[in-house]
Amino acid sequence: MLRRDVMKAAGGLALAAGAAGTATAQAPTRWDISIPWGPNEFHTVNAQRFATEVRNATNGAVQMTVHAGGSLGVRANETVRAVGDGVVPMAEFTAFQNVGDLPILGIESIPFLISNYDELQIMHSLVRPIWERELERRNQTVLYMCPWPTQLFYFKRPIATAADLRGIRMRTYDRVTAEMCTRLGMVPQQLTNPDVVPALASGRVDAVMTSGTTAVAQRYWEFLKHAYVTNHLWATNFMVVNNDAWRRLPAATRTTIADLGKRLEPEFWNVSKGEHTLRMGELQQNGMTVEDPPAALLQAVRQATATMGDEFVRANPAAGPILQQFRQRVGRA
Structure with missing residues (x-):
């Protein structure tokens, strides 16, 4: 409990810093991203690229820092709750590890249901609107998704x-x-x-x-x-942002970041597809x-x-x- 309270206080400071950044043109909005994976895993590299692209597209107005290896103290299976509560402003999580907070996240991980990336995309076309709506109810917005390999x-x-x-x-x-x-x-x-x-x-x-x-x-x-x-x-990772922090950004900035997520998501999927043979x-x-x-x-x-x-x-x-x-x-x- 003590660790969680400390983390929530730190998250509150990050959200407050975000609010100050939108109010003062000279001060950027700074968000920490909690990542459970190691610094060299491709999901972490994808997150780092996304952060760089956001910084460039917003002319430095929004600056995201990736913290790999769970170094912010958010456990992989507590991420939906942590982002919704504002413990951290942004985080990435694997869907099935958070079924305790949102059971429908486990649908793609039913054993032997999905055979390949094409079938996974079909599943996402059916369930993603539900995922996004339920996460919105938990005070967060999905910026992009990317699956793990085989x-x-x-x-x-x-x-x-x-x-x-x-x-x-x-x-x-x-x-x-x-x-x-x-x-x-x-x-x-x-x-x-x-x-x-x-x-x-x-x-x-x-x-x-x-x-x-x-x-x-x-x-x-x-x-x-x-x-x-x-x-x-099959298992998919979600990059999400706390809605309190998200809504403090100007509408045009939110659109810029959301569009970046949509543009980069197919590229991130291609990285995933190449991972299996390489590894x-x-x-x-x-x-x-x-x-x-x-x-x-x-x-x-x-x-x-x-x-x-x-x-x-x-x-x-x-x-x-x-x-x-x-x-x-x-x-x-």
Whole structure:
């Protein structure tokens, strides 16, 4: 509680500084951006580019500073609440890590629902208006979104069948991935990015699920030797701004920044698309085996998670029509 109070006070100062910046032409509006990812991960690099573009487009009137690695004290799974409360004026978060505040954010991460970037864009065309409306109700505005690349499972030893998974302590993201691991006989350990390497070093976890981007950034080859391209879920990051800070900007400035987000978003998606192949090569260069999962293993994972879409709808009835439309559009109705 004390840490949160301190952070909220700091956020209030940042918002106040933003208000002063709009009132005095000579004083820029300064916003801190909370980023959970490491400084070299592509989402952080994207955020840095966005901040630079905003500064240039507003002639320095709005200046954003990116703080990577969760250094502002905002945990990845608390970001929606932190931005809405004004703890920080801006932040980036992964959708499924914030389902505790907004459950519909987990729809794209239903196991094996989405197969590729094209299907992910179809899902976004259906659900993004709902996401943006619900986040607006939580006092924040979405500036852009960008997905993570293909997901993998990483292990210390080769895995051939579902029986080999039993008892393995697997890093998970949220309730859905924890349930998936439980059904496969693994022991879920929910961890955010900064906590994974310490958990690997201490032996708290034996395996990790994540993209190649994070695996390279955190040098997983120092702990894990075998990676399987499971493509078991998709996850999108949101860059959001607190609405109290946002509305203090002149309307023309808000339009400039919003337009920048729209222009850069497709470019950020292209960066994401190139990440998988690039990072797989780096993992292999550092001694990690990267391959598709054995057919028996993949079949077991799919079977274990087959009912999770229906269960998501029972818990979130608004997702039902969205999933129905999505499956029709991708030919899996």
